[in-house]
Amino acid sequence: MGIPLSTHQQSVSYDLAPAEYRIDATSEHKKCSSCFAYELSLCAVILKNAESNVNGIAGKPLVASVRKVPARRTISHPNEWSDFVPIICEGWATTSIALPDGRRQILSFLLPGDMFSTASLFEYASGRMVEAVTDVTYRAYKRSELQAYLYEYPIVLEMLTKSWIEEKKRYDQLAIDLGRRTASERIAGIILDLMNRLSKRGMTQDQTVVFPIRQHHIADATGLTPVHVNKILSEFRRNGLIEITNRQLTILDRAGLHHVANMR
Amino acid sequence: MGIPLSTHQQSVSYDLAPAEYRIDATSEHKKCSSCFAYELSLCAVILKNAESNVNGIAGKPLVASVRKVPARRTISHPNEWSDFVPIICEGWATTSIALPDGRRQILSFLLPGDMFSTASLFEYASGRMVEAVTDVTYRAYKRSELQAYLYEYPIVLEMLTKSWIEEKKRYDQLAIDLGRRTASERIAGIILDLMNRLSKRGMTQDQTVVFPIRQHHIADATGLTPVHVNKILSEFRRNGLIEITNRQLTILDRAGLHHVANMR
DNA sequence: CGGGCAATTGAAATACATCAAGGCGTGTGG
DNA sequence: CCACACGCCTTGATGTATTTCAATTGCCCG
Numbered sequence: 244m245g246i247p248l249s250t251h252q253q254s255v256s257y258d259l260a261p262a263e264y265r266i267d268a269t270s271e272h273k274k275c276s277s278c279f280a281y282e283l284s285l286c287a288v289i290l291k292n293a294e295s296n297v298n299g300i301a302g303k304p305l306v307a308s309v310r311k312v313p314a315r316r317t318i319s320h321p322n323e324w325s326d327f328v329p330i331i332c333e334g335w336a337t338t339s340i341a342l343p344d345g346r347r348q349i350l351s352f353l354l355p356g357d358m359f360s361t362a363s364l365f366e367y368a369s370g371r372m373v374e375a376v377t378d379v380t381y382r383a384y385k386r387s388e389l390q391a392y393l394y395e396y397p398i399v400l401e402m403l404t405k406s407w408i409e410e411k412k413r414y415d416q417l418a419i420d421l422g423r424r425t426a427s428e429r430i431a432g433i434i435l436d437l438m439n440r441l442s443k444r445g446m447t448q449d450q451t452v453v454f455p456i457r458q459h460h461i462a463d464a465t466g467l468t469p470v471h472v473n474k475i476l477s478e479f480r481r482n483g484l485i486e487i488t489n490r491q492l493t494i495l496d497r498a499g500l501h502h503v504a505n506m507r
Numbered sequence: 508m509g510i511p512l513s514t515h516q517q518s519v520s521y522d523l524a525p526a527e528y529r530i531d532a533t534s535e536h537k538k539c540s541s542c543f544a545y546e547l548s549l550c551a552v553i554l555k556n557a558e559s560n561v562n563g564i565a566g567k568p569l570v571a572s573v574r575k576v577p578a579r580r581t582i583s584h585p586n587e588w589s590d591f592v593p594i595i596c597e598g599w600a601t602t603s604i605a606l607p608d609g610r611r612q613i614l615s616f617l618l619p620g621d622m623f624s625t626a627s628l629f630e631y632a633s634g635r636m637v638e639a640v641t642d643v644t645y646r647a648y649k650r651s652e653l654q655a656y657l658y659e660y661p662i663v664l665e666m667l668t669k670s671w672i673e674e675k676k677r678y679d680q681l682a683i684d685l686g687r688r689t690a691s692e693r694i695a696g697i698i699l700d701l702m703n704r705l706s707k708r709g710m711t712q713d714q715t716v717v718f719p720i721r722q723h724h725i726a727d728a729t730g731l732t733p734v735h736v737n738k739i740l741s742e743f744r745r746n747g748l749i750e751i752t753n754r755q756l757t758i759l760d761r762a763g764l765h766h767v768a769n770m771r
Numbered sequence: 772c773g774g775g776c777a778a779t780t781g782a783a784a785t786a787c788a789t790c791a792a793g794g795c796g797t798g799t800g801g
Numbered sequence: 802c803c804a805c806a807c808g809c810c811t812t813g814a815t816g817t818a819t820t821t822c823a824a825t826t827g828c829c830c831g
Contacts, residue, residue, distance in 0.1 A: 340679050342769070348683040362675045365668040370676060404629045407671075411626045412634060414678045415604050419612040421685035422730030426819070457777065466686030468820055473779060505606070690787070721809065732788055737811060 278332060284356035286330060286382070288402050289392065305392065307382040318373040318381075319359070327383035328364055331357050334379035335455050338371045339463065348421075349464035351413065352376075352456065354440055361407045364389060377455045421466045424505070429465040430475050431504035434485065438494060454492035479503075548594060548620030550646070552666050553656065569656065571646040582637040582645075583623070591647035592628055595621050598643035599719050602635045603727065612685075613728035615677065616640075616720065618704055625671045628653060641719045685730045688769070693729040694739050695768035698749065702758065715757035743767075 278286065289305050309332070312318050318336060319325065336353040338360065350371065353359065359373055364386065393399050420429050441452050458476065462469040479485045484500045486493050494500060553569050573596070576582050582600060583589065600617040602624065614635065617623065623637055628650065657663050684693050705716050722740065726733040743749050748760045748767065758764060 340683050342683065342687060344769070346683075346687040348686040350679060350682055360675065362668075362672050366672050370679065404626075408626050408630050411624065414682075415614060415634065418614055418678075418681055418685060419604050419606065419610070421682060422612040423606065423610040459777080469778085470780090470821080471819055474819095477779080505608070723809080733810090734789080734812090735787055738787095741811075 278355060284330060285358065285399070285402060285406075286356065288396075288399055289384070289389075305384055305388055307384050309380060309382055311378065311380045312375045314375055314377050314379075316375050318375055318379065319369070319371075321370050321372050322368050324367050325383075326367070326386050328386050328389050329359050329381045329383045331355050332380045332382055335376040336379050337374050337376060337460065337464075338369075339374070340371050347463050348466065349460065350417070352437065352460075352464070354446075355444060358406075361403065361410050364393070364403065376460065426465070426467055426471060427475055427478075427503050428505045429467070430461060430472060431479070431484075431500050432506065433461060433464060434492070434494070435497075435500060435504055435506065449493075450495070450497070451491055451493035453490055454487065455490055549622065549663070549666060549670075550594060550620065552660075552663055553648070553653075569648055569652055571648045573644060573646055575642065575644045576639045578639055578641050578643075580639050582639055582643065583633070583635075585634050585636050586632050588631050589647075590631070590650050592650050592653050593623050593645045593647045595619050596644045596646055599640040600643050601638050601640060601724060601728075602633075603638070604635050611727050612730065613724065614681070616701065616724075616728070618710075619708060622670075625667065625674050628657070628667065640724065690729070690731055690735060691739055691742070691767050692769050693731070694725060694736060695743070695748075695764050696770065697725060697728060698756070698758070699761075699764060699768055699770065713757075714759070714761070715755055717754055718751065718756035719754055 278284075308327070310329075314334075318329075321340065331353050333355055337349045338351050338353060339347050339349045341347040351357075353373070358364075360369055360371070363369055367386075393403065420432060424432070437454075438447065438452065441447050446452060458472045459469045461467075461476075462472045465472070476485075476487070479500075480487070482496075482499070484494070484496045484503065486495055572591070574593075578598075583593075585604065595617050597619055601613045602615050602617060603611050603613040605611040615621075617637070622628075624633055624635070627633055631650075657667065684696060688696070701718075702711065702716065705711050710716060722736045723733045725731075725740075726736045729736070740749075740751070743764070744751070746760075746763070748758070748764045750757050750759055
């Protein structure tokens with residue numbers, strides 16, 4: 244019939260990343276506050292609360308286990324049960340869902356500061372697969388503790404609803420991208436979107452970023468075929484829009500790319 | 508370039524549906540509890556709380572304005588500001604987003620008991636267009652009051668997070684549908700999904716339902732062209748899977764349809 | 772040095788879009 | 802009551818964006 248199969252054969256056995264060590268968040272403060280995404284993420288809120296140690300529960304600082312996963316390893320399986328809420332500290336990961344026959348759709352790329360999903364605060368299994376693109380380290384907060392925090396500190400709740408709304412907007416964009424945009428638009432769009440998110444985190448130098456994702460990732464994120472992604476990327480290069488060398492992406496003609504993306 | 512334009516030309520001027528009358532929810536109890544979606548929706552929770560009138564805020568029952576909108580009218584515009592959280596009582600509606608050039612993607616069909624979006628409890632403008640398919644009546648709760656309710660009654664919050672998670676699952680499905688499924692799968696899938704949701708509401712008689720949506724709605728929901736939708740529906744009919752007459756859809760071969768949909 | 776993963780390219784196939792025309796049903800105005 | 806327009810469905814012919822298939826290359830890593 245013509246079904247685009249998954250583009251990435253999964254040869255990894257079920258293998259939960261072990262908690263390497265447990266720390267309380269405060270003791271890691273220095274480390275966290277130097278994180279790329281510090282101000283964006285829940286982490287900042289959590290740590291600041293732990294610091295301004297005034298009322299009841301702040302006396303008991305939030306415990307997070309730090310975990311590390313090598314590149315290309317599965318971090319969590321669709322129906323894996325977990326009592327922890329993970330937030331990325333370093334590296335890139337993907338969340339995706341798959342059809343039984345292997346077709347796969349990447350829902351988002353996870354960057355430092357991202358929770359796997361906002362809903363992970365309330366659900367024990369996300370229904371999604373999370374995979375490391377590069378080596379990844381993430382912090383896993385105990386869900387029950389984080390929830391207690393949530394009810395205790397209105398600002399945390401507020402932060403959460405805000406990021407929920409953000410997430411919804413991204414979903415909406417994803418839907419219209421996949422449903423109604425051409426291949427070039429989707430690919431240009433995803434590049435620009437990633438650039439934005441990276442630059443918010445201070446992870447760009449001028450117009451270039453380290454760009455660890457493979458073409459098959461782009462394919463799975465855009466609902467296209469790796470071959471076709473390749474052709475369109477070549478076209479972008481030919482037209483002087485971008486340049487990719489050595490896992491580094493640089494945008495040569497931002498306006499041009501924006502125009503191709505047909506952005507909002 | 509080959510851009511599928513919107514399939515539905517919008518000739519409706521900006522026109523906010525007027526609040527026809529204001530009532531307090533308790534006085535409408537009989538009406539609401541006979542609603543198709545009574546047990547599924549927030550409404551039940553709200554009314555039951557209003558009834559079991561024990562502590563503080565329940566003394567002041569939630570006020571909802573009931574509004575009616577004729578078929579094909581726009582209910583709310585993408586950046587329209589509103590202090591109300593709407594829940595459908597009767598009729599079908601769509602939520603969609605559009606690109607500047609007119610391409611459009613339907614994100615979901617709204618049925619009785621559905622909120623426009625779970626996030627509408629927290630955001631003043633959804634970024635989405637909501638349009639009536641049939642005549643629609645909906646209830647608009649004041650956001651501030653509903654939020655107070657939320658913080659007061661844990662069960663309401665619980666209900667909300669549950670429906671949030673449901674919503675997330677639907678988003679995920681939408682993404683993989685649009686990104687990775689064939690036209691036939693998408694269309695069969697949407698039919699089965701609607702049947703499920705309708706039957707949960709008691710809106711089916713045996714295998715047939717009233718089916719007010721047009722082919723262009725299916726097109727906009729599946730990311731396809733009305734023409735192509737038509738061809739695939741014809742095929743379904745030819746193969747004895749479904750039958751559509753007189754705004755009524757009946758499923759003749761559920762197993763077959765399921766098989767075409769390639770469902771989970 | 773071999774083997775798997777990734778990128779690249781060309782040729783052929785196909786799923787879906789576009790274009791075009793006609794029909795049917797319903798409401799509307801003369 | 803007819804004429805007419807309009808929205809919707811239907812169908813065929815043609816075009817094209819994207820997939821599939823296949824083969825080659827380079828690269829990194831053990």
